[in-house]
Amino acid sequence: MTGITDDTDRWLRRxxxxxxxxxxxxxxxxAGGAAPYFxxxxxxxxxxxDVLAVQYPGRQDRRGEDCLGSVEEIAEQVLPGLRRWxxxxxxxxxxxxxxxVAFEVARRLEAEGTPPRALFVSGRPAPTRNRDEGIHSLGDDAFIAELQNLGAAAAAALAxxxxxxxxxPSLRADYRAAETYTYRPGTDLTCPVHALIGVDDPVVTEDEAQDWQHRTSxxxxxHKYPGGHFYLDTETDDVLALLRRTLEV
Known part of the structure; x- marks a missing residue:
């Protein structure tokens, strides 16, 4: 891992x-994840x-920092570190x-005249289809049970x-940000958008993922893969093959 050399580098790990x-x-x-996942x-x-992994505040080496309350706030704060790339x-x-978060960052880059080469959105309904299921407001036991239902690796550690x-704290803050996110009309994208889902994911349906097509011209x-919300953990090779086919041109 490269050293953290300035304020913007707090957000990115190579x-x-x-x-x-x-x-x-x-x-x-x-939500609840950290850069080392990548x-x-x-x-x-x-x-x-070359992979840049985003590190949100409130966890691991940024545990002493306050978590952020919204997707838009996270996007705004990670943006300065990404501008150099x-x-x-x-x-x-x-x-x-x-x-x-990646979508909101992409919109901001688009508005600044530096649209991304592509946007890959995994395990998430299109922005206009987002729904607040109130998981962030549940008591600890019910909250952890929801994580277990999704197959989140963090759930076992929470015992x-x-x-x-x-x-x-970071799990709840992230879930609050994710569940209360509301799409605001404005800049959409010109770059390719690639949606990825697990066919058994209870969080996103194929129809909800298909609606990402309306966020770009x-x-x-x-792309559909076997598995649930964390299909990435078992279908890594196929997902990486998609990334290579798309980006190694």
Missing amino acids: FRPSPDATARLACFPY VPVAKMLAPSI ADDSLALFGHSMGAS DEDLRQMAM GPFTL
Whole structure:
């Protein structure tokens, strides 16, 4: 991992720097997730694709910072760190809440005249189809049960009381941001948008994912994989193959 050298670098981690890469991919974690989730992705895509993993505040080495309350606030604060990479090589990938954050970042880059090369949105309904199921307001036991239903790796760790105390604030803040996110009409995209879902994901239907096509004037594709909300953990090879086919051109 490269060292944190300035304020904007708090947001980005390069676990396998690839300075000669022909494409760059900024990866946005799911609610409660963190940048190291994308360490395997960075290793497997190097050296042709340089991976930037986003680290949200309120967890791991940013545990002392306050979590952010909305998707838009997260997008605004990560944007300065990404501007230095904003050329025709930069694509964005987000899973679950991260897809909404990546979309809002893409809109801002589009408005600034530096649209991303492509946007990959995984495990997330289109912005106009977002719904608040109130999970962020549940008591601890019910909240953890919901995480278990989704197959979240963090759910097992939360059985430990000390880990629960550390992790619960960022989990709740992220879920609140994700569930209360509301699409505001404005700049949409010109870049290709690629939606990815697990066929058994209870969080997003095929119809809800298909609606991402209305957020760009560019090409749109929908890709379906075996599995649930965290299909990425088992279908990694096929997802990486899609990223290579799309970006290694």
